[in-house]
Amino acid sequence: MSDTKQEACSRCAAARREFLAQSAVGGIAGVAAIGLPALVGLTTMMDPLVGTGSGSSEVRLASLSGLAEDGTPLRVVVYLDKVDGWNTTPNQPVGGVWLRRKGDTVQAFHQSCPHAGCGIQYNSSEGIFSCPCHGATFDLDGVRREASSESPRDLDALEVRVESDDVFVTFQNFSFGTAKKEAI
Numbered sequence: 001m002s003d004t005k006q007e008a009c010s011r012c013a014a015a016r017r018e019f020l021a022q023s024a025v026g027g028i029a030g031v032a033a034i035g036l037p038a039l040v041g042l043t044t045m046m047d048p049l050v051g052t053g054s055g056s057s058e059v060r061l062a063s064l065s066g067l068a069e070d071g072t073p074l075r076v077v078v079y080l081d082k083v084d085g086w087n088t089t090p091n092q093p094v095g096g097v098w099l100r101r102k103g104d105t106v107q108a109f110h111q112s113c114p115h116a117g118c119g120i121q122y123n124s125s126e127g128i129f130s131c132p133c134h135g136a137t138f139d140l141d142g143v144r145r146e147a148s149s150e151s152p153r154d155l156d157a158l159e160v161r162v163e164s165d166d167v168f169v170t171f172q173n174f175s176f177g178t179a180k181k182e183a184i
């Protein structure tokens with residue numbers, strides 16, 4: 001091979017090596033450019049599915065000093081951010097809770113009747129809780145008053161945390177019509 005041809009071939013080989021090296025770098029950058037947003041998108045898409053759980057949330061519902069010291073119950077509406085698939089609507093009413101002060105502690109009961117979910121009322125003249133739908137009644141500790149109560153269980157107590165003057169309740173829904181209290 002002539003010196004000129006040999007020189008041209010070694011220039012070809014050098015150019016090919018440079019081209020391959022640039023292609024490799026470009027390929028990696030391309031995968032990163034396409035793959036990363038795709039991964040982020042997939043994670044975002046999956047998030048509402050991953051985020052759905054038992055649905056319990058701790059929320060501040062009252063001040064201790066705002067509850068009657070004689071134990072008269074107070075009904076409080078619970079507002080939470082509502083998540084529906086990929087949409088979040090902030091500050092929506094999601095249920096009611098009866099709060100009852102006992103000294104420095106507080107009892108909380110879900111307002112829905114365990115029988116079929118009607119709203120439990122406070123009957124101040126008799127000093128009891130009662131259900132307007134099928135007549136179940138409960139004492140102020142949430143215990144059924146009738147042996148043959150329509151309600152298959154006592155009122156659903158909720159977890160309460162009192163910090164200084166703030167009353168926090170872990171709000172949670174439960175199944176209806178079952179003797180066992182099952183979180184849903």
Ligand code: FES
Binds near residue numbers: 115116117
């Ligand atoms: S829903 Fe309350 S007794 Fe039936």
